[in-house]
Amino acid sequence: MRHPFDEIKKQIDNVAMSNKNVVALVDCDSFFVSCEQRVNPKLKNLPVCVLSNRDGCVIARSKEAKKMGIRMGMPYFMAKKDFPKAIYLSCQHDLYGEISKEVMAVLREFSPKVEVYSIDEAFVELTGLERLYKKNYTQIGEFLREEVMKRVDIPVSIGISSSKTLAKLASDKAKAMPEGVYRIHKKDIINVLEKTDISEIWGIGKNLTLMFHKNGILNAYELVTQTDIWLNSKIGIRGLEMKHELLGEMISPVDTSVKLPKSIQKTSMLSKFSSDLNFLKNSLNYHIHRACAKLRKIDAKCSGITLMLRTKDFKSYYEKRVLAKPTDFELEISNIVFELLEKMYNSEILYRSTGVILDGITQNSESQLFLFTDENADKKQRLTRCFDKLESKFGKDIIRTGFTPD
Ligand SMILES: [Mg+2]
Numbered sequence: 001m002r003h004p005f006d007e008i009k010k011q012i013d014n015v016a017m018s019n020k021n022v023v024a025l026v027d028c029d030s031f032f033v034s035c036e037q038r039v040n041p042k043l044k045n046l047p048v049c050v051l052s053n054r055d056g057c058v059i060a061r062s063k064e065a066k067k068m069g070i071r072m073g074m075p076y077f078m079a080k081k082d083f084p085k086a087i088y089l090s091c092q093h094d095l096y097g098e099i100s101k102e103v104m105a106v107l108r109e110f111s112p113k114v115e116v117y118s119i120d121e122a123f124v125e126l127t128g129l130e131r132l133y134k135k136n137y138t139q140i141g142e143f144l145r146e147e148v149m150k151r152v153d154i155p156v157s158i159g160i161s162s163s164k165t166l167a168k169l170a171s172d173k174a175k176a177m178p179e180g181v182y183r184i185h186k187k188d189i190i191n192v193l194e195k196t197d198i199s200e201i202w203g204i205g206k207n208l209t210l211m212f213h214k215n216g217i218l219n220a221y222e223l224v225t226q227t228d229i230w231l232n233s234k235i236g237i238r239g240l241e242m243k244h245e246l247l248g249e250m251i252s253p254v255d256t257s258v259k260l261p262k263s264i265q266k267t268s269m270l271s272k273f274s275s276d277l278n279f280l281k282n283s284l285n286y287h288i289h290r291a292c293a294k295l296r297k298i299d300a301k302c303s304g305i306t307l308m309l310r311t312k313d314f315k316s317y318y319e320k321r322v323l324a325k326p327t328d329f330e331l332e333i334s335n336i337v338f339e340l341l342e343k344m345y346n347s348e349i350l351y352r353s354t355g356v357i358l359d360g361i362t363q364n365s366e367s368q369l370f371l372f373t374d375e376n377a378d379k380k381q382r383l384t385r386c387f388d389k390l391e392s393k394f395g396k397d398i399i400r401t402g403f404t405p406d
Contacts, residue, residue, distance in 0.1 A: 021250040022126040022137050022160060025167040026107060026144065028100075029155040029175065031120035032060035035099045036089055038153045047086040051076050055090055096120075102152045110144055113254045123164055125254040141181035155180070162186060164252055165245035168202040169220075189248050193220035203242060208235065220246055260300055260361045266291045267355025273312050275350050277341075280309075284337055287356040292330045295358065301326035303360035305333055307340040312350040319344050326362050333358075 028034060032050040037043045047065040049058045058074045070083050080088060100119045107114045113125035124144070126137055133140050141158040148156050159170025160183040167184075169192065174182035184192050199209040201220055211234065217223055223231075224243050231239030241251045266287035274280065284307070295302060306320040319340040327333065337356060 020127070021162055021253075023162070023164055023167045023250065023254060024124045024126050024137075024141055024144070025117075025159045025164070025171040026103075026122050026124055026148075027157050027159070027171045027175075028103060028120035029157055029180075030060050030062055031100075031154070032091060032096055033062045033065075034154050035092075035096050037062070038099065039095065043087065047083070049079065049086055049088050050091050051088055052091065055088075058088075059091065099152065099154060103148055103154055103156070106148050106151055107144070110140075110147075113256050115254045115256055123167065123254045126160065138181055138183045141183070142179060145180050157181075160184070162248040163245040163250045164254075165202050165242065166192075166248060169196060169200065172200065186248055189246075190221060193224060193246060196220040198223060201242065201246070203238070211235075258298070258363065260298065260363060263304075263357055263359035263361065264291045264294050264302070265355065265357045267308060267353060267357075269353045270351060273350040273352055275347055277345060277347075280341065280345070280351060280354055281338060283354045284341065284356060285334060287354065288330060288334045288337060291356050291358050292328060292333060295328040295361070298361075299364045300361050301328045301364060302333075302358035303327075303362070304358065305336050305340075306357040306359070307337050307344065308353075308355035308357060309341075309344055309351055310353040310355075312352050314352075317344055322360070326360065328364075 033043075033048050036048060036050060043062075045064065046062065047068050047070070048062040049065050049070060050060040051057065052059045055076050057076055058070060058072060058079055061070055061072065065083075065086050068083050068086060070079050070086060076088060079086065096119060103120075104114065104116055104122055107122055107124050111124045111126065111129060115123040117123055126140060129140055130136060133143065135143060137160050141160050145156055145158055148154055157171050157174040157177075158181045159167045159172065159174050160181065161167045161170050162184075166189070170182045170184045173184075174180055196219055198204060198212045198218055198220060199206075201223070204212070212218070212223065215234075217226065224246050226243070228240050228243070231243055235242075245251050268283070268287070270279070270283055303323045303326040304320060305323070306318055308316060308318050310316045321336050321340060323336075333356075
């Protein structure tokens with residue numbers, strides 16, 4: 001059966017040529033705090049802050065915490081002293097990652113093109129969806145917002161316009177709107193640009209703001225009135241893209257390809273300096289397990305495996321093996337890591353930390369050809385999936401590929 005999106009996809013490609021795209025930026029409000037409030041609804045409508053790793057500083061604030069005057073990036077000890085009534089929570093990145101996936105899944109049901117931009121933001125192509133949903137684009141935004149709230153219990157703001165840069169600008173404005181949706185229409189672009197400070201534009205940081213200010217360019221309208229040649233000479237092609245995106249042309253389309261990490265690194269200090277081979281193997285097994293779990297999570301394989309050993313006197317040693325066939329199979333990876341270990345290990349040396357680095361990361365679909373050339377692949381695959389099922393049932397780290405101490 002044909003999916004209703006099939007037709008829309010074709011339309012998007014056609015419209016893209018005629019430059020009538022409509023794109024939304026869906027941005028979760030105070031995302032980490034909203035996740036905590038979903039898990040514990042008692043926290044709703046209270047001044048809540050989420051802290052960075054090891055409770056260093058404030059990285060997310062509820063509306064109420066913002067109103068109190070708690071600033072982003074404020075060190076925890078300072079915030080706690082100045083605002084003792086606020087609630088401070090340690091971050092739970094795993095939880096935020098899981099809820100993020102739920103949000104993205106709802107968006108993917110809505111549109112055939114979704115680009116996950118960060119853990120709490122995604123660009124959603126709306127071009128052509130007016131007809132499918134029988135609503136105008138602003139109403140589609142409102143519907144999408146209600147749907148995410150109803151199904152995932154996470155509030156979002158939605159900016160809509162004809163380019164990603166304008167959609168991003170619109171989402172900032174949407175945050176101040178009670179309905180949480182704001183659309184910048186083509187006819188309003190110039191008006192909006194005149195009121196937009198140069199520093200508010202997506203992709204313009206401190207240094208670029210300073211450069212524009214030095215040249216007397218203070219708002220977005222003044223930027224788009226510069227010549228292409230001038231912008232190119234100052235910040236290169238990025239400047240041209242910015243100008244045309246601000247004018248409502250979709251220069252950077254919604255990119256649905258999955259961005260794979262270049263490498264996955266798992267390293268840690270040992271609980272004590274050691275030259276005990278089995279102790280090192282144990283710590284490496286833990287790293288291998290976590291690295292492989294990550295591989296499976298992103299549905300990828302690796303072809304490069306590196307072992308890292310750091311000695312008591314901070315000397316680091318690396319040994320790498322490149323595989324002909326990419327793998328995500330834990331036993332295979334641990335066998336290789338242990339071979340490398342036997343090669344590098346020196347019983348005279350005390351080690352302080354160990355690590356495993358996987359690189360040459362490729363999507364599973366790209367390496368599927370190899371499945372048919374490896375008789376054991378199917379067995380391996382089933383075993384790996386079995387690990388994951390057990391883990392999701394009994395919790396993380398319930399099983400690991402073991403080794404028998406001599
Ligand atoms: Mg956000």
